[in-house]
Amino acid sequence: MTPEQAEHRVFLDRYYRAARPLYDVTRKYYLFGRDRALDALLTRPWASLVEVGPGTGRNLEILQSRRPWASYGAIEAADAMLERATVRCPWARFQRAFAEDADHGAVLGRPPQRILFSYCLSMVQRREEALQRALAQVAPGGEVHVVDFADLGGLPRPLAAGLRAWLALYRVTPLDPGWLAGLGADMSLGPGRYYVLARLRRPG
Numbered sequence: 001m002t003p004e005q006a007e008h009r010v011f012l013d014r015y016y017r018a019a020r021p022l023y024d025v026t027r028k029y030y031l032f033g034r035d036r037a038l039d040a041l042l043t044r045p046w047a048s049l050v051e052v053g054p055g056t057g058r059n060l061e062i063l064q065s066r067r068p069w070a071s072y073g074a075i076e077a078a079d080a081m082l083e084r085a086t087v088r089c090p091w092a093r094f095q096r097a098f099a100e101d102a103d104h105g106a107v108l109g110r111p112p113q114r115i116l117f118s119y120c121l122s123m124v125q126r127r128e129e130a131l132q133r134a135l136a137q138v139a140p141g142g143e144v145h146v147v148d149f150a151d152l153g154g155l156p157r158p159l160a161a162g163l164r165a166w167l168a169l170y171r172v173t174p175l176d177p178g179w180l181a182g183l184g185a186d187m188s189l190g191p192g193r194y195y196v197l198a199r200l201r202r203p204g
């Protein structure tokens with residue numbers, strides 16, 4: 001663990017220990033596109049998925065209720081979130097690690113067929129490294145799915161600037177959709193370019 005990662009974990013734990021009790025209620029008003037991302041994941045067959053940065057386990061719980069025969073795992077940097085998600089998702093396996101250097105294949109004992117980043121990459125310090133690592137560790141023929149803040153380019157400028165400044169207080173930096181397009185992702189953008197959905201495939 002680098003000194004930057006140690007400091008990031010201290011920040012995440014302090015922030016999420018305070019935010020955790022109201023996390024799910026409040027996030028539904030601004031983490032848009034998550035249900036669309038889960039629907040998109042469930043349109044195709046797969047039997048194993050690892051979420052990076054599962055937070056309270058909200059997405060894993062929905063996926064497991066809709067595809068109970070699959071194996072689920074997660075990689076999470078914050079102890080505050082791990083404590084909550086492990087209780088909520090006792091059927092999942094967890095790894096306490098950072099997205100940039102996690103061992104995705106070890107979570108379930110084999111490379112997962114899907115890896116999900118839901119509003120996580122925008123908080124990750126070295127996002128290119130985190131995404132490339134997931135792409136290298138997803139099973140051959142598997143997919144990495146991303147839903148996160150996009151460039152907010154379709155919102156009125158003062159609103160977009162205010163939102164960026166507010167997100168920065170919590171170390172959240174929206175993603176550049178051009179970056180994902182450059183990596184060959186299949187992409188779609190939410191209204192106002194508020195969020196981006198991306199799917200990256202590892203050749204089989």
Ligand SMILES: C[S@@+](CC[C@H](N)C(=O)[O-])C[C@H]1O[C@@H](n2cnc3c(N)ncnc32)[C@H](O)[C@@H]1O
Pocket residue numbers: 012016027031034052053054055056058059075076077078081097098099100117118119120123124125
């Ligand atoms: C905004 S929350 C999203 C939680 C959940 N995925 C959702 O959609 O509700 C971001 C999550 O990513 C985790 N996280 C932030 N940086 C991380 C990193 N470098 N590696 C792994 N997890 C990280 C946070 O602790 C938190 O659980």
